[in-house]
Amino acid sequence: SLSPMEHVTLTTPAAGVLVVELNRPKALNALSDALMKDLGVALAHAQQDQAVGAVVITGNDKAFAAGADVKELAREHANREDCVKKACLKTWYDAMGATSKPKIAAVRGYAFGGGCELALACDIVIAAENAQFGLPELSLGTIPGFGGTQRMIRAVGKSKAMDLILTGRRMKADEAERSGLVSRVVPVERCLPEAVEAAQAIAALSSPSVALAKRAVDAADAFVALDEGLEFERQLFYDTFDLDDRREGMAAFCEKRKAAFTDS
Numbered sequence: 301s302l303s304p305m306e307h308v309t310l311t312t313p314a315a316g317v318l319v320v321e322l323n324r325p326k327a328l329n330a331l332s333d334a335l336m337k338d339l340g341v342a343l344a345h346a347q348q349d350q351a352v353g354a355v356v357i358t359g360n361d362k363a364f365a366a367g368a369d370v371k372e373l374a375r376e377h378a379n380r381e382d383c384v385k386k387a388c389l390k391t392w393y394d395a396m397g398a399t400s401k402p403k404i405a406a407v408r409g410y411a412f413g414g415g416c417e418l419a420l421a422c423d424i425v426i427a428a429e430n431a432q433f434g435l436p437e438l439s440l441g442t443i444p445g446f447g448g449t450q451r452m453i454r455a456v457g458k459s460k461a462m463d464l465i466l467t468g469r470r471m472k473a474d475e476a477e478r479s480g481l482v483s484r485v486v487p488v489e490r491c492l493p494e495a496v497e498a499a500q501a502i503a504a505l506s507s508p509s510v511a512l513a514k515r516a517v518d519a520a521d522a523f524v525a526l527d528e529g530l531e532f533e534r535q536l537f538y539d540t541f542d543l544d545d546r547r548e549g550m551a552a553f554c555e556k557r558k559a560a561f562t563d564s
């Protein structure tokens with residue numbers, strides 16, 4: 301197990317589920333380098349702990365995260381050369397890449413700038429009715445730098461992505477659901493429980509088949525050509541036929557019983 305960290309709080313409220321709560325409430329969970337480093341440590345832990353099947357990333361009722369820590373960005377980076385020298389945002393990408401296990405964002409309140417991009421970098425976004433999404437970077441004279449320009453267009457299409465990025469306007473939960481950025485909208489008090497339940501459901505499945513499915517969907521995000529994506533998916537589908545869990549899952553169905561997966 302991990303020693304407590306300053307900027308994230310870890311809990312395991314259900315079998316197979318790690319909840320990472322961003323914990324800088326006074327700054328509305330503004331994402332500092334230190335916070336993102338803690339997040340990376342938590343996700344690296346999730347990756348190596350076989351008991352963890354899925355991760356939930358959340359904030360508090362008021363803020364998922366109100367953006368990158370603008371004060372820190374302004375202080376630490378004088379110019380372009382400085383960004384290059386300090387590999388600005390590299391630790392952020394490393395942090396989110398620390399686990400290949402499914403990540404669910406449970407978003408209550410503000411998810412702006414880097415906070416919105418953090419949610420977009422998760423596999424599933426579950427939003428509370430009070431969630432607000434936005435990419436206001438242009439109002440600070442910069443642009444989304446943590447995947448927002450690439451992931452928002454994939455999530456909501458070109459016109460709405462341009463609308464959000466170029467105007468910087470805020471989008472509420474219902475619009476976010478209609479446009480495909482979030483998978484479900486629930487009352488504020490249901491947001492974290494619902495995400496934990498979804499994570500628990502994922503964790504109860506065969507972990508190698510979950511990993512293959514996630515790779516196939518991620519490939520659809522990354523591939524330019526549909527044909528290539530379909531081919532890649534078919535190869536991963538073939539891979540599942542080597543899994544004990546695939547044999548067990550199909551046998552259990554045929555025998556009208558619940559599958560007993562062994563994650564192999």
Ligand code: HXC
Nearest residue numbers: 326327328330366367368369370371412413414444445446
């Ligand atoms: C640093 C922040 C912050 C941020 C809030 N705070 N957002 N500090 N970076 N992104 C701090 C405030 O300075 C304040 O600290 C405290 O949190 C409470 O915020 P208030 O503004 O007083 O709260 P409120 O009036 O409720 O307004 C909430 C808000 C507003 C609308 C969310 O805080 C806001 O507009 N924040 C910035 C949103 C934003 O522009 N995000 C994008 C950032 S750029 P003090 O000490 O003054 O009390 C970005 C770049 C990404 O994310 C690209 C690469 C990752």
